[in-house]
Amino acid sequence: MKLTFAPASPFARKVRIAAIELGLIDQIELVATAVVPGQANEEYSRINPLKKLPVLILDNGDAILDSYVVVEYLDELAGGGKLLPLSGPTRWRVKSEHSMLQGMLDSMLLCRYEKFARPEGTHWNAWLDDHWNRAWCGFAHFARQPTLMSRPFDVVAISLICALGYADYRFPDCGWRSAFPELNEFARALADRPSVKVSAPPAP
Numbered sequence: 001m002k003l004t005f006a007p008a009s010p011f012a013r014k015v016r017i018a019a020i021e022l023g024l025i026d027q028i029e030l031v032a033t034a035v036v037p038g039q040a041n042e043e044y045s046r047i048n049p050l051k052k053l054p055v056l057i058l059d060n061g062d063a064i065l066d067s068y069v070v071v072e073y074l075d076e077l078a079g080g081g082k083l084l085p086l087s088g089p090t091r092w093r094v095k096s097e098h099s100m101l102q103g104m105l106d107s108m109l110l111c112r113y114e115k116f117a118r119p120e121g122t123h124w125n126a127w128l129d130d131h132w133n134r135a136w137c138g139f140a141h142f143a144r145q146p147t148l149m150s151r152p153f154d155v156v157a158i159s160l161i162c163a164l165g166y167a168d169y170r171f172p173d174c175g176w177r178s179a180f181p182e183l184n185e186f187a188r189a190l191a192d193r194p195s196v197k198v199s200a201p202p203a204p
């Protein structure tokens with residue numbers, strides 16, 4: 001299997017952490033892929049018309065996307081029920097919490113693109129603030145969870161680590177650690193976990 005990825009991508013990081021946790025990383029070749037907003041990439045668009053990464057390309061050529069679906073695929077490959085529950089109310093809670101994190105990451109990426117990819121003079125600050133606020137409210141939601149520190153290292157915990165890591169990487173002055181000490185404790189407790197450590201974004 002091949003995984004298209006970029007070292008800075010929080011979505012690709014989620015899949016990498018999942019693959020390591022599931023013991024499947026050795027079966028996956030990481031293929032560094034550049035996707036730049038505003039620039040065509042016809043070759044990659046044939047793999048994913050949305051031009052987003054990551055995509056898992058199976059040995060038979062089938063493409064699996066997006067990051068959550070790839071994690072679900074890998075989880076099933078590893079026997080099932082390891083990073084997300086197979087059934088019952090917990091499954092739907094985990095999927096919903098993951099959707100919230102996915103939206104938070106989408107909003108943070110839009111902020112990043114708005115700030116750094118959009119031409120100077122065309123920035124829409126109200127839109128940027130709105131999207132940043134969505135991510136921030138999501139962080140507040142997870143910080144309030146009484147089970148934060150005791151939850152399993154599942155697809156939600158993995159995605160939360162990736163969202164916090166992305167905030168550190170792209171918005172180092174945003175102050176999430178002081179605003180949400182519970183999340184700071186959560187991130188510190190997991191910082192030395194091998195899958196988390198090895199997948200950390202490169203130095204900015």
Ligand SMILES: N[C@@H](CCC(=O)N[C@@H](CS)C(=O)NCC(=O)O)C(=O)O
Nearest residue numbers: 009010011035037052053054066067
């Ligand atoms: N929902 C997708 C989101 C993936 C995504 O937005 N990836 C970013 C990289 S971190 C990307 O490919 N951006 C390029 C673009 O949108 O042009 C997933 O979970 O895989």
